Amino acid sequence: MGLSAHAWRQVQRQAGELVSRAWPGADPVWRRVLTALVAQTADGWRVLARRDTARRDRADVFLVGVNGVTAVAVGGLDDGTHAVRHAEEACAGIRGAQGEVLAGSAIHYAVVAGDAPDPFARLTEADVPRLFRRDNAHLTRAQVKAIAAHLERRLKGYKDLSVQAAGRASDAPGLLEVADVAEDQLAAARQRPFESWLTFLHPHQQAVVTRRYNGPARISGPAGTGKTVVALHRLRHLARRTTGPLLFTTFVRTLPRVHRSTFARFAPELVDRVEFTNLHSWARDLLDARGKPFPVDARAAHTQFNRAWTVHRDALAELEPNPAYWHTEIDRVIKGRGLETFEEYAAVVRKGRRVRLDVGQKRKVWQLYETYQRFLRERGAHDHNDLVAAALHEVREERPRYAAVVVDEVQDITLTGLRLLRELAGDVPDGLLLVGDGQQQVYTGGWRLSDAGIPVQGRGEVLRVNYRNRERVLAFARDFDADNAVDDLDGAAGVTLREAEVASPGGQTKRWSGTGAELPEALAKAVRELPVPLGQAAVITFSNTAAHTCARLLREAGIEVCALEDFDGGSDHRLKVGTVHRAKGLDFQGVLVVEVSRGEVPAEQAELLARQRLVAATRARDHLWWGEVRE
């Protein structure tokens, strides 16, 4: 806290005297803990405390600081549920500067020196400093003051206790303001913009966090509207009201560990109850745990597809010469949708697929599929679809129990994957929450939630305020959604990025265009001119090859890089580099997109590319540089 040892001893003595005067008969443990808490008020924390030995059903202390609100009970509680309700009621309606509300799910709970009922974290006296950790700082001092002022009015019988360090005239007008502003700016430079969503939510977001659903629910809305933020808050809300494990999953391999680290910051007491894992890893682990290991070798599977293609090329090349198109057809339409007979394939509507197929042509595709399957069988190889199908079979045999299943980026999961998740969630009320945005689909092969037997009528929430992208960045990204028909994941019209409301003004965008030979210099210059710390920025590409090239060019220019593949959401001073597929769901203060222009592309690919561009551009909070390499 920047106090000398002498000043710190004085502060503690003052705090001790204050506590003894306020509660003369209190037992020593209580007094010591309170003293430790009150001493921190010299460093900007606020403490509201009461002591009532007859009613041990409420928190003794409300601690407010840069890391949010914590309700603390000293020496144990008789009734944790009542204490939670009391704390949530005390905080209900506390508003931020822009009309946001303090989310009930944002309150931390702790018992010091006593038994801790859920959701209270259990701390010993020696653990008390953990309540003041600054690595989770996300509120400004002004916000801390405002919250404490509200609580002071709300909490009857609680005393506002504070001490001052010698030489810190906290009430001298001007002085404090200057110190506060300096400190706020320092914190802001470290962690910009303030992640106030850890405590404050838009009233609509907050309503979605706590609403009760009597079936599967869906949150949709354009990029940056806080869908994941709401999902994480809801996860905490649900975890507090249930027992047993919860699952947070997504199709994107790199995302779960990032979300885990965010969740660990604001719900450390619950993080071990939630499994954060991508769907394929989850499926593999389930089969391993049941003694039925199911190794997938995507490369071997790809080789078998190429072999099958050589057999059927002549039959299909006149429809579409690119084998990747047919691989996707098998991956996303036939296997992704779990089609088992030709009759099913003949009947299926191939939403979003460019090449129209009559029954005779579908038969040719089916033959390609059958050959591919035969080759896989002969080699004992499996692809990812086989893994998901095997897990679905296994879950139908015996369902692992989860109190709730939350699925992020649901638009990219296959239909079979959705069926698996539905099966997994069972009929538990509030058991399944699907979060996604049709506009950000980066893989083709449409479905509706109802195709997977997931009815969400009346339980679909749409978020509309974009909190991530500053106005100019959003305007840039909006240009990519011109021709996109977007659905809300269930067939109805969805809300597009064009319709999203902007929450933050300003922002900066730049375009560059040049040849491959000019890229190294332009990219290095753009990185150096980016007015954000490198650790808060990312270079995003549309292919692995381009990502590798950019990483090499940056290293050669002496810039430290970290592959997005390896990023876990922790603080890291290196520039992140990766494809748009790995950047999904994440955001950075500054983003540099490198696009290798491909000239004319077929309509279906063009639409997919527009979506990928939209995803890439909306990863930038404040600064976006868009470089186009002309081949």
Ligand SMILES: Nc1ncnc2c1ncn2[C@@H]1O[C@H](COP(=O)(O)OP(=O)(O)OP(=O)(O)O)[C@@H](O)[C@H]1O
């Ligand atoms: N209530 C809020 N107050 C302030 N900032 C918010 C709020 N909600 C969300 N944000 C900010 O917006 C960013 C985007 O939120 P989030 O990642 O949840 O959006 P999303 O809808 O899941 O986005 P995408 O679909 O593009 O991945 C967050 O990192 C956070 O900084």
